[in-house]
């Protein structure tokens with residue numbers, strides 16, 4: 001594709017995203033490229049780079065355009081980002097040309113707006129409101145200020161950078177060194193992660209899924225933070241374990257590994273397609289101690305299994321504010337009503353899952369959110385409602401030394417180089433203590 005054709009495709013993709021503002025950008029992009037199979041891998045990557053860069057500068061560019069009286073159209077968003085990266089108006093006009101696979105020439109109004117933005121005094125970003133500069137919705141600012149205080153700007157800058165690509169070595173298939181060597185044979189040079197003993201890290205988007213190590217189930221794509229959540233659960237080979245919000249089984253696979261493929265895991269979810277997505281991954285990883293169960297309203301399943309699990313993981317649906325490095329569009333799409341709805345759901349799920357924990361058993365509540373309302377506040381309220389539970393530190397053998405002394409895991413991109421994660425380990429009082 002010519003540079004102009006890539007620009008045109010990026011503008012088309014941004015237009016498709018604009019048309020479905022509640023749909024995650026990567027889902028729109030997948031559908032867009034599926035319908036245009038003629039676009040090759042290199043062009044696809046180049047188009048995605050343009051689009052994801054625009055998504056990472058969404059509010060700031062809109063604010064600058066507003067200052068010069070222009071609407072933030074996909075064309076102007078792309079053009080402004082090109083200029084911010086050093087293109088002159090002249091250079092830009094060479095990309096915006098007429099033609100079947102080109103975006104069309106800049107209109108007089110577009111040129112006028114862009115010209116105004118090149119003036120030295122035009123809309124300096126220092127004048128923009130803080131939430132605009134930080135690329136977050138206005139309502140979210142106080143929540144993030146409360147969580148991060150003085151480190152807020154550094155954290156949000158870390159969340160704006162592209163994530164590393166973390167892998168979990170599946171010890172059912174081989175050890176970390178074997179996985180490193182296998183990846184190296186495919187030209188992928190991974191380093192061990194600092195905290196997770198099963199983790200390997202690659203510098204960015206790389207074609208891991210076509211490597212032999214991935215196809216053979218020796219590695220799985222999983223952020224280091226997710227791996228640590230599983231370590232906090234401390235599931236062992238003889239246990240009955242429930243993964244209550246299992247989705248497509250990312251953590252189920254890691255739990256099965258810590259159980260050496262023994263004992264029994266039930267992977268539950270309310271979404272059939274997600275649970276179905278686990279089947280292939282379980283097979284690839286060589287896992288065979290997992291039963292899947294679809295939760296439906298009025299299900300008697302949970303009642304019959306009350307107080308029967310040694311370990312219960314609640315990987316709750318959440319705002320995903322810890323994953324903005326991967327999903328920059330979510331950063332500005334999140335609405336206050338989403339947070340309200342999710343905190344109600346999390347509370348209900350916690351109470352339902354708690355009823356399934358054996359006396360003396362443990363429950364780990366986890367989110368990939370950095371907001372107190374979904375994390376510590378949920379735990380405080382849960383403990384107030386459920387006096388039979390208390391916070392307990394994970395067993396030292398299960399977690400890295402730095403995490404051993406605390407019942408709470410709290411990770412952030414700025415502090416730890418992982419996604420933002422929260423996990424709390426809760427123990428249900430043993431039977432005798434419950435009766436007292």
Ligand SMILES: C[S@@+](CC[C@H](N)C(=O)[O-])C[C@H]1O[C@@H](n2cnc3c(N)ncnc32)[C@H](O)[C@@H]1O
Pocket residue numbers: 244245246247248249250251252268269270271274295315316317318349
């Ligand atoms: C954070 S995702 C889970 C990710 C998964 N554990 C993993 O590691 O890949 C949260 C999951 O909770 C599920 N969920 C939503 N409401 C639920 C409910 N009431 N009960 C159980 N699961 C629910 C969603 O379908 C979603 O798959």
